[in-house]
Amino acid sequence: MSTSQEGRAHSGGRGPDGAGTSARTVSCAHCGRTNRVPAAAQGSPRCGNCRAPLPWIAEAGDADFGEIAEQASLPVLVDLWATWCGPCRMVSPALEQVAERLAGRIKLVKVDIDKSPGLARRFEVQAVPTLLILDQGRQVARQTGAAPANALRQWVDESLSASHGPAHSASRRP
Template structure:
């Protein structure tokens, strides 16, 4: 990827809109209030390494499909977890139908499949939808050893 892509994120603290690169070192913060921003981006077969595996924060990977009802249910819950854990994780969403190599690599048998990556290595895996509090607990337990 030669051009720097960015997503626009509203700061949950002050409401200001910020442009956040999809692939970068560090942790994004609000340009106005300096609070951590939720970091949610899309990735696919061609840019997953740069976006997810090279991140220096734990990455929650949501392997989903547009036709999947439970995927549509879990998506807002994961975005809430990304907001709650802003500065501690990066949420990367992968459409399995558009990313067959990643689906094969992670042996996706059902969607949604959720992974927690630490420096590109899967340290936790969960299949199926769950409410935001359950997902948050799962993510926090998965990243605890890294932070501890």
């Protein structure tokens, strides 16, 4: 999946309360078919053509965080960020790479703290980016600051291993 200016993936507009819309368009890395991936659903997204796992990236806000992140059937990597934050803009592509590499095993949920002050307070965000791993709605890991994709992948793997077993094990697959 790509979220570059190529337009291969995008999210829809925003609702009146600032919450993300229900789907994002994703190109399958295996067959190239375009798929709509909902922000919230049971299981994990798969390509409608070849059934390969798709990266699950969604936006959430105060109003829909529970449905999108806490009720997810997969572990969730939460990115608490702000538009004015340079390191946040630098780490975003790395987080998307992690979501792509762990397609079918994690969900990436992005939260703009300026649009979601309730979540910023709830998670006691003191600096951005702040990254959380939620497993069945329970926080299992937290990291503040930017890091390269390989370090983020290692942190996610270690966090999930400590919680339930490795992110790459067959038991984590849908």
